[in-house]
Amino acid sequence: MSDVLNVRDLRMRYGRTDVLRGVTFAARRGEVVALLGPNGAGKTTTIEILEGFRMRSAGEVAVLGTDPAHGGEAWRARTGVVLQSWRDHGRWQVRELLAHLGRYYAPYSTAAVRRPWDADDLIETVGLTGQARTRIRNLSGGQRRRLDVAIGIVGRPELLFLDEPTAGFDPEARRDFHDLVHRLTDLDQTTILLTTHDLDEAERLADRILILAGGTIIADGSADELSRQLATQSEVRWSRDGQRFVHAADDATAFVRELFRQYGESVEDLEVRRASLEDTYMTLVRQAEHGTPRALTAVAA
Amino acid sequence: MTPELTAARAGLARGWIEFRQTLTTPADLMTIAIVTGGLLVAMIWTRGTSVPGTHFSLGTTMLVSVLGLNIGVNGLATMGGLLAAEREDGTLLRAKAIPNGMLGYLIGKVVGVSGQMIFAVATTLITGIILFSGLSVASAGAWLTLAWVVVLGLLATLPLGAVLGSLFPSARSAGLMTLLLAAIAAISGIFYPITHLPVFLRWTGQVFPMYWLGLGMRSALLPNALAAVEIGHSWRHLATFGVLSAWAVAGLVLAPLVLRRMARRESGSNVAARREKAMKRL
Secondary structure, eight states, X not given: OOXXXXXXXXXXXXXXXXXXXXXXXXXOTTOEEEEEOOTTSSHHHHHHHHHTSSOOSEEEEEETTBOGGGOOHHHHHTEEEEOOOSSTTTTSBHHHHHHHHHHTTGGGOOSSSOSSOOHHHHHHHTTOGGGTXXXXXXXXXXXXXXXXHHHHHTTOOSEEEEESTTTTOOHHHHHHHHHHHHHHHHHSOOEEEEEESOHHHHHHHOSEEEEEETTEEEXXXXXXXXXXXXXXXXXXXXXXXXXXXXXXXXXXXXXXXXXXXXXXXXXXXXXXXXXXXXXXXXXXXXXXXXXXXXXXXXXOO | OOHXXXXXXXXXXXXXXXXXXXXXOHHHHHHHHHHHHHHHHHHHHTSSSBOTTSSSBHHHHHHHHHHHHHHHIIIIIIHHHHHHXXXXXXXXXXXXXXXXXXXXXXXXXXXXXXXHHHHHHHHHHHHHHHHOOOOOOSSHHHHHHHHHHHHHHHHHHHHHHHHHHHXXXXXXXXXXXXXXXXXXXXXXXXXXXXXXXXXXXXXXXXXXXXXXXXXXXXXXXXXXXXXXXXXXXXXXXXXXXXXXXXXXXXXXXXXXXXXXXXXXXXXXXXXXXXXXXXXXXX
């Protein structure tokens, strides 16, 4: 089965600045992929190229088997974009708007995918039943974001784009939003591509994390795989004769064995900690941004 | 049903919903009431004054000309302003993200703004019939002329308004358009016969659709004898038809090109950047 997303050597240049210098990745059906990276790494540029909202400079891109630069309306009907609302459609009622936007998808309904999503059913799914007849400008920030998601999925997309979905959220709104995304991925075999600069969010939501820094993908794998691949060093702390010691070790077990062999019972307060994924992420990003070689050095902070 | 037809029907529904929203939003109704009320005060004030060279009420003439102004302002400023504002707030991007959404959006805008325009013309006309005497509303010919001037007025102004709306960089700068329109209205013979303007301004006024919309309305609703105070002592139906058609053709040719260019440029980061800029101004 072909990939839902297939990106090969994607490049983007604004004037003399290379924002993307050869991005390559793919996503399978039903996968939730997070594009993680610091601000300005090119996440938004990448997702906008895949959405068909921005022209690329070079490279091959296939989204649902079609080049998004030439994606027609039938292709558009199979994708969903969650946009950050601001004050658009402020006078519309929640149900009114969802029912209206759903109409455009009706001709693209197939036996396998019934389009659009029934408005009442959708409103319940995103938890806005109590606000169905509320004018949109009277919704709270969190409610608006749920509406944004509802608009993104009203056409039952096979592929959903979420660009920085929780930027500016308080912790509670963020958790609600994560729950909603989990519910979506359970319901359908929807493929989701989301961008975030929050490692914690990527870990919570994504099956696979792509780290974008300096215009290329510098790491690709599940959160577990990334920790195992990248966080190879551990930090060992102990004290002896009232003095504190810290050491970064590649093989912590061997190091500790040697430590006890040499000093035996005078070793106290022993602590062994594997470098967290966050430490690793920060190191990788810093290296990519400053152009230092991609070797994992000095992970222990 | 084809997807395009579905979108077109959704667009009609969208226009109707938005027109209804205008009529149920107190702030909008208030604006309409203030503008219409202000103009009515001016008309009543000048009701006793005569159009120079006649014994006909200047206020009544103004009322009829204001019907033309209604068409011009709604078609150009309302259409252009809404387009600029809705590009800024992301409405347009939402339309772009759904299949045939732009088609539905534009049809919705045309229907919604036309509705507002016809509402403005109808309320002004009905108030006029009640408060002013001397309008020739009894003949079928009057209504026929009124009808073609309104239809041609829609065609001449809406596409042009859409073009202007796409060219202005922000909703704020689109506000300049209203000022410009006020200046054009001042030299279009809406409030006072154009024949009393300096020759240079008289010619400038005749370039824009506003003058011809006012003239067309006067030809429909005022006694024929009043043609004597117009340029060339005639209602100049042929010229009215010609100039308004020329603007309609220009607008209909330009609008798809300009709108397509504008739509192509829309993306989430553009909307976010504009939002940031607008927030800083607050």
